[in-house]
Amino acid sequence: xxxxxxxxxxxxxxxxxxxxxxxxxxxxxxxxxxxxxxxxxxxxxxxxxxxxxxxxxxxxxxxxxxxxxxxxxxx
Amino acid sequence: xxxxxxxxxxxxxxxxxxxxxxxxxxxxxxxxxxxxxxxxxxxxxxxxxxxxxxxxxxxxxxxxxxxxxxxxxxxxxxxxxxxxxxxxxxxxxxxxxxxxxxxxxxxxxxxxxxxxxxxxxxxxxxxxxxxxxxxxxxxxxxxxxxxxxxxxxxxxxxxxxxxxxxxxxxxxxxxxxxxxxxxxxxxxxxxxxxxxxxxxxxxxxxxxxxxxxxxxxxxxxxxxxxxxxxxxxxxxxxxxxxxxxxxxxxxxxxxxxxxxxxxxxxxxxxxxxxxxxxxxxxxxxxxxxxxxxxxxxxxxxxxxxxxxxxxxxxxxxxxxxxxxxxxxxxxxxxxxxxxxxxxxxxxxxxxxxxxxxxxxxxxxxxxxxxxxxxxxxxxxxxxxxxxxxxxxxxxxxxxxxxxxxxxxxxxxxxxxxxxxxxxxxxxxxxxxxxxxxxxxxxxxxxxxxxxxxxxxxxxxxxxxxxxxxxxxxxxxxxxxxxxxxxxxxxxxxxxxxxxxxxxxxxxxxxxxxxxxxxxxxxxxxx
Numbered sequence: 001x002x003x004x005x006x007x008x009x010x011x012x013x014x015x016x017x018x019x020x021x022x023x024x025x026x027x028x029x030x031x032x033x034x035x036x037x038x039x040x041x042x043x044x045x046x047x048x049x050x051x052x053x054x055x056x057x058x059x060x061x062x063x064x065x066x067x068x069x070x071x072x073x074x075x
Numbered sequence: 076x077x078x079x080x081x082x083x084x085x086x087x088x089x090x091x092x093x094x095x096x097x098x099x100x101x102x103x104x105x106x107x108x109x110x111x112x113x114x115x116x117x118x119x120x121x122x123x124x125x126x127x128x129x130x131x132x133x134x135x136x137x138x139x140x141x142x143x144x145x146x147x148x149x150x151x152x153x154x155x156x157x158x159x160x161x162x163x164x165x166x167x168x169x170x171x172x173x174x175x176x177x178x179x180x181x182x183x184x185x186x187x188x189x190x191x192x193x194x195x196x197x198x199x200x201x202x203x204x205x206x207x208x209x210x211x212x213x214x215x216x217x218x219x220x221x222x223x224x225x226x227x228x229x230x231x232x233x234x235x236x237x238x239x240x241x242x243x244x245x246x247x248x249x250x251x252x253x254x255x256x257x258x259x260x261x262x263x264x265x266x267x268x269x270x271x272x273x274x275x276x277x278x279x280x281x282x283x284x285x286x287x288x289x290x291x292x293x294x295x296x297x298x299x300x301x302x303x304x305x306x307x308x309x310x311x312x313x314x315x316x317x318x319x320x321x322x323x324x325x326x327x328x329x330x331x332x333x334x335x336x337x338x339x340x341x342x343x344x345x346x347x348x349x350x351x352x353x354x355x356x357x358x359x360x361x362x363x364x365x366x367x368x369x370x371x372x373x374x375x376x377x378x379x380x381x382x383x384x385x386x387x388x389x390x391x392x393x394x395x396x397x398x399x400x401x402x403x404x405x406x407x408x409x410x411x412x413x414x415x416x417x418x419x420x421x422x423x424x425x426x427x428x429x430x431x432x433x434x435x436x437x438x439x440x441x442x443x444x445x446x447x448x449x450x451x452x453x454x455x456x457x458x459x460x461x462x463x464x465x466x467x468x469x470x471x472x473x474x475x476x477x478x479x480x481x482x483x484x485x486x487x488x489x490x491x492x493x494x495x496x497x498x499x500x501x502x503x504x505x506x507x508x509x510x511x512x513x514x515x516x517x518x519x520x521x522x523x524x525x526x527x528x529x530x531x532x533x534x535x536x537x538x539x540x541x542x543x544x545x546x547x548x549x550x551x552x553x554x555x556x557x558x559x560x561x562x563x564x565x566x567x568x569x570x571x572x573x574x575x576x577x578x579x580x581x582x583x584x585x586x587x588x589x590x591x592x593x594x595x596x597x598x599x600x601x
Binding site: 040043056 | 390
């Protein structure tokens with residue numbers, strides 16, 4: 001699942017080392033347009049519903065944080 | 076009361092003395108008193124609109140807090156009942172929350188809309204009441220946009236259960252009315268601002284020094300540069316028929332200088348003022364002149380409005396069900412790439428249109444929203460092609476010359492957009508732009524015409540030197556230099572010179588100046 005997410009992220013936002021980065025939002029690597037694109041992709045690929053209330057920096061700062069969000073939304 | 080008046084300095088000194096004289100737990104009351112005094116001195120009876128915004132959003136916050144607790148209690152009960160979510164799955168509570176948010180936002184933005192675009196009603200009401208009501212009775216109240224945006228953000232954060240609502244209406248009133256941000260922002264967030272306002276900050280010489288430094292810098296920008304540049308702007312735009320395209324372009328350039336120095340200077344005075352009370356206001360500018368794209372420019376200009384729009388308009392729109400459906404339909408029709416970008420672009424477009432409309436009811440502001448929205452949307456759609464072209468032409472998109480080109484191009488786009496916002500009408504803006512090609516009259520740049528624009532040569536030189544100093548300082552900051560730290564490492568004489576020189580310049584060129592320059596902050600009208 002992690003690999004699938006990293007592939008999806010790399011396709012959506014090329015040029016970012018998603019495996020290493022842990023402050024994607026705090027360091028300004030992802031902008032609002034990227035976030036919307038990523039959320040839309042995640043919803044389609046993992047069949048989960050992510051709402052605007054989930055758009056907190058801590059949910060998108062790293063791949064692990066995004067994975068945790070997906071897991072939480074799957075329950 | 077203007078930020079640049081002697082009365083404001085006196086007001087500030089009295090407020091600061093009162094603040095620090097009180098025991099820490101009561102200090103917020105001094106700030107609340109000062110904020111309402113500031114408002115009443117500047118806005119008179121329009122304080123009632125402020126009270127209406129405070130009271131309605133405070134009540135909404137309480138109602139949402141209660142509903143959030145109900146929802147949490149329900150969830151807990153469902154859990155203990157073995158995972159049965161019950162009949163309506165908590166949807167009734169969500170519906171109630173939505174209703175509260177809708178009503179309070181409708182009320183507040185309705186007032187804003189009415190007062191901002193209903194100015195024609197003033198003379199009408201005056202005539203109907205036989206002159207008992209003054210025609211300016213509906214003048215835009217001081218800072219109404221900023222406090223309505225701020226309190227609306229609070230309500231939405233309560234709806235999203237991101238913050239705990241404030242129970243004390245007076246403590247909440249301070250968050251909405253804190254006087255340094257009342258003139259033109261920045262728009263604060265409750266979770267970042269309220270704790271700083273309410274905790275009772277201890278006196279600190281460092282805060283005093285930083286605050287005065289920021290205010291000095293802001294006053295320099297406003298009084299020495301912006302107000303001078305404003306004289307040229309006024310002359311060129313009021314008599315634009317008399318000039319060729321080149322002089323009009325000079326007028327637009329001065330307008331860019333005026334707008335940036337006026338707005339960012341005003342924000343620095345606000346941030347410096349807040350710092351005197353130990354409060355850090357949000358950053359509102361990050362050297363927009365160095366932006367490499369229009370989208371980046373808007374992320375660096377009026378940052379708090381941009382973030383407000385992003386969190387409370389763009390995200391909810393872009394992630395809404397209709398936009399999701401639109402995205403899927405577009406993907407089927409136009410393929411993956413365009414399908415992905417189109418709904419996001421549409422949301423971006425709507426945001427810029429709203430920002431344009433917020434600036435004023437005139438068609439030229441709507442056109443300005445279109446201008447920005449269209450360019451940013453086009454860039455989004457073309458991004459992949461640009462990348463492919465650059466690869467084909469072997470252009471390194473991170474090289475210095477390319478970055479410089481991108482910055483210059485962005486400045487050019489912003490420059491053209493400013494024709495639209497400053498011209499008296501949209502058609503006048505187009506006419507002025509056409510002069511640049513049809514009738515530039517470059518000779519007017521050297522035949523002394525520039526000296527007839529209302530500013531003597533010496534004042535033009537002051538603006539020129541001011542812009543160079545500003546660019547040098549911002550360029551250093553862009554490269555990561557923290558001027559405060561840089562100064563701390565210098566000789567004491569340099570440190571003193573850094574304090575005395577701006578003060579002297581301010582006295583000579585900002586305060587002891589001709590009467591012909593007197594201007595309110597531009598963003599005060601929004």
